[in-house]
Amino acid sequence: MTAKHQAATYDMGDGTRVTCTTSTPWVAGAQPPGTPSPDCGHVYERPGTYTITATHRWNLSWTAMGQSGSFPLTNTASLVVTVGELASVVVAR
Template sequence: MAQQAVRELVLPDPEIRTNPDETYAQLVRVPTWMWLDRVMWKPVSETAKVPGVSVTATAIPRSATWRMGDGTTVMCKGAGTAYSVKYAAESESPDCGHTYARSSAGQPEEAFTISVTVTWDVEWHGGGEQGTVPGLQTQAQMSLRVAEAQALVVS
């Protein structure tokens, strides 16, 4: 029954958010903020029933692993903090960010492919028993263009 309840869980796909927004180029040496839509970062439950017995499985998001396309991996404990204007433009994310050291020039479509993998732990109980199923995962990816700005000082 526990396996059936786990199989019936419908985990939401992560929705990647960045600042600057993915429609704009990120800049080398300027912090990029990453976060996931908070709507998906919550427990998901499903109950399997047969006459006289029911088992409930609850999946809890535990971490997000970001592959930034430049060979860097960033581990975040939660969904990340959404950027807002209350933060200085040059500030780093307090919990989930990355600063590119090179541009995406020369990459396919001149962009890095970034991906995020959300790891969910499942706790189940019912029929007088309980247990855990670690490590269910959901994933998403997107392209992110990273540009390099150069300044010219003239006197």
């Protein structure tokens, strides 16, 4: 059996829906905090609590005892996140 990821759709909880067909693996320390996503990102305009729902679509192919086939598979999960606000002041001297 082989599973190929087709896409991921994220309902960001603020009325925005983002669909991603590629993604870059996360590597600790590879990008400084605040760096935009290279593939698929979202910026919240207001602080608050949001429910993010991710739906992944896969295509599964199989072969066994001279037979083969394929079928789609979808899985969905949700997570509640709290988004804060960061403010800073830069003083030129």
